Amino acid sequence: MTLDYSEPAKVTSLRAELRMLVDEHVPRGFLGAFTDDPADLAVTERFSRELGSRRLLTMAWPEEFGGLGAGVLEQTALREEMWAAHEPRGAQYMGLNWVGPVIMRHGTEEQRSLHLPPIASGEVIWCQGFSEPEAGSDLPALRTRATRVEGGWRITGQKVWTSYASMAQWCFLLARTGDPRGRKDGITVFLLDMNQPGVEVRPIPTMLGPHHLNEVYFDDAWVPDSGVLGEVDRGWRIVMDVLSFERIGIARYARCESLLRAAPEALGADAWAELPSGLRERWAAAMVRTRQTRLLAYRLLERAKSGTPPISEAALYRVAVTTLDQEVAEVLMEIVGNAALGTSDGHAVFVREVEDHWRYAQASTVASGTLEINKNTVARAAAGS
Amino acid sequence: MRLDLCPEAVEVGAMVRERIEGEGGVDVLRRCVADPDVRGAVGDMLGELGIWEIDISEGPIELEVAAEVCRAAGRYALPYPVVERLGATGADATALVSARGQAIANHRDLDLTWNALDLEGSRYDLPSGRRLPSATKLAPFGSEVDPVPRGDKAVRGAARLVLLQGWWLLGLLENAIEDTARYTEEREQFGRKLVRFQSVAFQLADMVLESEGSSELAKYALWSITNSADDDDALAEALGLRVALQRAAGVVLRGAHQLHGAMGFTDEVDVSWLSRASQAVRRLPEDSQRTTGAFLSAVERAGYSELGHIATASR
Numbered sequence: 239m240t241l242d243y244s245e246p247a248k249v250t251s252l253r254a255e256l257r258m259l260v261d262e263h264v265p266r267g268f269l270g271a272f273t274d275d276p277a278d279l280a281v282t283e284r285f286s287r288e289l290g291s292r293r294l295l296t297m298a299w300p301e302e303f304g305g306l307g308a309g310v311l312e313q314t315a316l317r318e319e320m321w322a323a324h325e326p327r328g329a330q331y332m333g334l335n336w337v338g339p340v341i342m343r344h345g346t347e348e349q350r351s352l353h354l355p356p357i358a359s360g361e362v363i364w365c366q367g368f369s370e371p372e373a374g375s376d377l378p379a380l381r382t383r384a385t386r387v388e389g390g391w392r393i394t395g396q397k398v399w400t401s402y403a404s405m406a407q408w409c410f411l412l413a414r415t416g417d418p419r420g421r422k423d424g425i426t427v428f429l430l431d432m433n434q435p436g437v438e439v440r441p442i443p444t445m446l447g448p449h450h451l452n453e454v455y456f457d458d459a460w461v462p463d464s465g466v467l468g469e470v471d472r473g474w475r476i477v478m479d480v481l482s483f484e485r486i487g488i489a490r491y492a493r494c495e496s497l498l499r500a501a502p503e504a505l506g507a508d509a510w511a512e513l514p515s516g517l518r519e520r521w522a523a524a525m526v527r528t529r530q531t532r533l534l535a536y537r538l539l540e541r542a543k544s545g546t547p548p549i550s551e552a553a554l555y556r557v558a559v560t561t562l563d564q565e566v567a568e569v570l571m572e573i574v575g576n577a578a579l580g581t582s583d584g585h586a587v588f589v590r591e592v593e594d595h596w597r598y599a600q601a602s603t604v605a606s607g608t609l610e611i612n613k614n615t616v617a618r619a620a621a622g623s
Numbered sequence: 624m625r626l627d628l629c630p631e632a633v634e635v636g637a638m639v640r641e642r643i644e645g646e647g648g649v650d651v652l653r654r655c656v657a658d659p660d661v662r663g664a665v666g667d668m669l670g671e672l673g674i675w676e677i678d679i680s681e682g683p684i685e686l687e688v689a690a691e692v693c694r695a696a697g698r699y700a701l702p703y704p705v706v707e708r709l710g711a712t713g714a715d716a717t718a719l720v721s722a723r724g725q726a727i728a729n730h731r732d733l734d735l736t737w738n739a740l741d742l743e744g745s746r747y748d749l750p751s752g753r754r755l756p757s758a759t760k761l762a763p764f765g766s767e768v769d770p771v772p773r774g775d776k777a778v779r780g781a782a783r784l785v786l787l788q789g790w791w792l793l794g795l796l797e798n799a800i801e802d803t804a805r806y807t808e809e810r811e812q813f814g815r816k817l818v819r820f821q822s823v824a825f826q827l828a829d830m831v832l833e834s835e836g837s838s839e840l841a842k843y844a845l846w847s848i849t850n851s852a853d854d855d856d857a858l859a860e861a862l863g864l865r866v867a868l869q870r871a872a873g874v875v876l877r878g879a880h881q882l883h884g885a886m887g888f889t890d891e892v893d894v895s896w897l898s899r900a901s902q903a904v905r906r907l908p909e910d911s912q913r914t915t916g917a918f919l920s921a922v923e924r925a926g927y928s929e930l931g932h933i934a935t936a937s938r
Contacts, residue, residue, distance in 0.1 A: 240683040241846040242625040245931035311624060515916065522919040523870070525927050526840070526863040532930055533839035540626050557832055610821065617824035620800070620831045621808035623816065 249311045256294075256319040263288055264326045267587045269594045271328035272447040279405075282328025286360030289327065295334060296358040303342055303350070304358045310539050318492035324591075329402040333357040333364040335487055336480055337410055341429075344468040344476050349429065353408070365403040367411035367430070367454060368477075370396060375611050377412075377477070378421040382456060384413035384428065390462040391415075391428065393436070396455050403439045403452035406432050410480075411461075416471045427473040429465045436460060445597050481607070490559045490602060491531045494566040497588075497595060498525055501573050504588035517572055524569045531558045550619030553612040560602040560609060567592075567599040624931075626842065628687050635672075636691030640698065642672060648699050649893040652900060655702035656763045659754070662733060665703040669696075677709060679783060683849045686783070690790040690845055697794030700900035702764055704730040706787045707737075712780035714738040718749060719784055719908040720770045728752060729903050731766035739770050742785070742909060742917045744778030744858060747771055761902040778854035785861035786841075786848055792868045792904055793841050796834045799879040799897050803827065806883055823882060830878045833871035840867050843930070853934040855925035862918040863927065869911035872901055 263285050271282040289295040298313040299305025308316075317335075320327055327334070338357045341349055356362040373380040382395025393413055403409070409430040416424020430437075436459030442451045468476050498521060502510045510518075538555045541547040570592040571578050577589045578596070603609035617623075628636075643651060646668065655662050669675065669692075679686045689709040696705040707716040707730065715735035718728040722741040731737055731752025739747040752766035807818040807827060817823045844864040848857040879894040880887040887894055909917065928934070 239625055240629045240687055240849075241627070241842055243843055243846045243931050244624075244850070244933075246624075250932075515919070518923075519912075519915040519919050522922050522927075523866055523915055525922070526867050526918075527836075529843070529863070529927075529930060530836035530840045530867060533843055534836055536624070537626055537839055540624070554828075554832060554835060557828060558836060610825070613825045613828035614821065616828040616831050617804075617807075617818055620804040620827055621816075621818040622804070623808050623818050 246311060249315050252312055253315050253319055256316065259285070259288060260319070260323045260326060264323060267590065268324055268326065269590065270324045270447075272450045274448060279328065282326055282330070283360070285326040286328065286330050290358065290360040295327070295330065295360050296338070298334070299338060299358070300342070303338075303354050310543060314489070314536070314539060317487075317489040321489045322492040322496040324493070324594075327360070329363045329405065330357075330360050331488070332366065332402070333362060337364045340410075340476060340479055341467065343479065344427075346464070348464055349467065353429065362408060363402055363406045364408045364410055365400050365406035365432070365452075365454075366480075367397040367400060367409045367413075369399045371398050374399075375608050378425070378474070380412055380414060380425065381418065382411075382413045384415045384426060384461070386415070390460060390465070393428065393430065393456040393459040393461060396453065398453050399442075400439075400452045400454050401450060403432070403454050404441055408432060409437075409454070410467075412473060412477065422474040424471045425473040425477070426470050427467040427476050428461045429467055430459060430461050431465075434459060446601055447597075487606065489535065490563045491528050491535065493595060494562055495525075495528045495532070497570055497591060498528060498566060500588060501570065505573065513573065517569070520569050521573065524566050527562055527565060531555075531562045534558050548619065550615050553607075553615035553619075556607060556612045557609060557616060560612075563595075563599040563602040567596040571596050626839075628691060628842065629684055631684055632687035632691040635674075635688045636695050638672060639669070639674070639692050639695040642668065643695065643699050643701060649896050652700050652702050652896055653890075659702075659732075659764060662702050662730070662764070665701060666708075666733075669703070669705065674705075675708065679709060679787075683846075686845060686849050689787060690841070693787045693790040694794035694797075697791030698798045700795055700897050702730075702900075704733065704735070706784065706791050708735070710780070710784035710787045712738070712740070712746075712777050712784075717780065717784060718768070719781070719788065720747060720749070720768065721908040721913075724770075726767050726769065727755065727762065727765045727903075727907060728768045729762070729766070729907065730764050731768050732764075739768070740777055740781040740784060742781065742862065742914070744776045744781035744854070746773040746775050746777050748773060760899055765903060778858050779848075782848050782854070782857040782861040785858075785865050786844055788904060789837075789841055789844065789861070789864040789868050792872060792901065793834070793837055795897050795901055795904075796837065796868075796871055796875045799875055799894050800827075800830050800834050802892070802894050803830065803879045803882050806886075810884075817882065826878045826882060830875045833874045837864075837867050837871045840864055847928070847933050851928075851933040853925070855921065856928055856934055859918065859921040859925050859927055862914065862921050865914050866911070866918050869905055869914060872905050873911070876901060 271279045293306050296305040297308040301307045341353050370380050384391045384393050409432050411428040411430045412425055415426040436457045438455040440453045444451050534555050538551055574589045574592050578593045677685055677689050679689045693706050704716050707718055711717040714737055716737050718739040720739040720741055732754045737749040739749045747770035749768055752768045755765045755767055758765050807823055810817045844860045847860045851857045876898045886892050
């Protein structure tokens with residue numbers, strides 16, 4: 239059996255269906271849910287319901303949980319098409335990509351029936367309560383405390399850099415239930431209802447856009463016993479599951495590719511030809527780099543089919559895709575030139591996409607495990623250390 | 624989707640590696656630099672393994688096998704025109720030459736029938752070649768040549784040749800990384816293994832990324848060139864691979880030197896020889912900048928097909 243990279247027909251037709259839905263339901267110039275315009279959030283809500291009605295939202299889920307049991311390639315195509323279109327599912331991807339699957343794997347029957355249907359229909363937004371002021375890359379240093387009381391737990395502490403917390407109904411929360419010096423031991427996962435008096439969300443203004451990052455304060459917030467996911471004190475195993483899902487997560491290369499491919503036409507033939515040849519060469523080389531990164535993603539997915547791939551494989555892909563994001567952003571910014579700083583042409587959609595991509599790319603080597611952590615992981619695996 | 628080479632390719636590649644290891648690995652290069660006339664014996668050694676019976680025009684299995692042979696040869700910078708012979712079109716060996724009239728081809732002095740192709744697929748006769756009288760340490764087997772244009776093209780042949788050259792370079796880079804990674808794990812300074820210093824780990828990680836990304840692209844390009852019905856598409860894919868490998872070679876070999884410290888320049892360690900031997904392959908027929916220019920022209924002319932979507936029909 240020789241190499242085969244041909245895309246199966248059903249994957250190609252899925253792409254066509256998704257592109258048609260984007261054309262139909264997502265306005266031109268849409269840049270994601272997290273803009274100043276509330277209409278953009280509404281677009282994602284409508285689009286998610288549309289996908290939900292076609293069971294495309296939960297395409298990756300097993301059929302017993304309302305999914306289509308789609309194969310890895312179809313799931314990948316979905317993630318690629320959505321990210322290339324500025325993720326019109328909005329904040330849904332977190333619930334769909336890993337909160338749901340982790341609840342399927344570790345949750346009780348009650349938790350599954352409470353949480354999976356609303357995730358599947360796109361009606362609920364989750365946030366991830368992981369990072370703390372003193373526990374960033376060093377996540378096991380987290381201090382948010384859960385104290386057992388009759389019938390449940392009281393949570394006190396602070397989370398930070400929490401995406402979507404201002405709009406989330408639920409939080410996938412890590413808190414310490416055991417010895418404060420216990421590091422990875424004594425951490426428990428809680429499924430916490432955000433709509434309660436003990437939870438306060440404070441948005442952090444950033445260059446990524448409004449609503450994106452937040453601080454979350456817990457002051458005796460309440461979680462019933464039924465909100466504990468998995469075993470008390472043994473949540474780290476679940477965290478590792480989450481991180482491996484998350485590291486595959488976003489198909490960042492797909493937006494890089496769609497923007498690079500769109501560039502010559504967006505600029506127009508004459509303007510394109512007038513670009514310095516060295517810049518067009520960087521554009522061409524960036525297309526190759528994008529292809530390499532996409533192939534690394536496919537290798538990781540292929541290995542994930544036969545069990546969890548080594549953490550170094552996921553780390554290598556993360557290094558590739560996050561640095562790609564920034565490299566491509568720089569090339570695109572030079573291609574659109576000063577227009578990225580502002581233009582009188584209100585219809586300059588491509589320029590706005592590039593500017594948005596550049597800002598967002600700045601965070602890519604920090605989010606979900608920093609570049610430095612990932613590079614250390616890769617190097618130590620290479621050295622057999 | 625199948626991302627692994629066929630078992631025949633893996634088996635033959637392992638056999639060639641084992642044979643070269645048995646002959647001393649990079650020591651074969653050391654011996655041939657000391658006495659270039661013994662290169663013929665290297666060709667005979669591969670002949671004993673049946674390597675010259677591989678015909679890449681026969682189909683995907685043969686091309687995968689040839690690619691793995693080139694990777695195994697590149698691993699030790701084997702001083703013999705393995706790529707040129709396995710990728711030959713209409714002669715014993717086909718060299719890649721510059722359309723700008725560059726005058727060096729590796730190993731053209733060897734007693735084989737030769738012709739040449741440039742990066743656009745134009746064909747040349749390569750009537751003679753004599754060893755460069757002033758060959759530097761970077762091209763110990765360089766020959767002066769005078770390519771004569773024939774006025775016709777073999778675009779597919781150029782694509783395959785550039786592809787195989789990419790696999791050769793990939794093997795060389797993989798070996799350099801393995802040696803460097805081992806060194807950073809063994810060598811201690813200030814009471815710590817080198818790899819425990821973050822600046823060292825980061826550089827090593829960058830090297831690994833280049834080689835792993837190139838390895839995946841090399842397989843993809845092989846599949847694409849085998850199956851695409853469009854010659855221009857095949858050539859663009861091959862040139863894209865070369866662009867990637869030239870970048871990779873810069874990162875990997877610079878890192879290999881740096882992380883080996885002063886040892887990295889000595890004749891004792893292999894990376895020093897691999898780095899030198901890579902130069903002629905990285906710069907001939909065109910260096911990184913000019914190859915990227917050729918790739919840009921190919922993409923602006925023929926496009927760069929979407930992954931997994933090549934112009935139909937198996938050849």
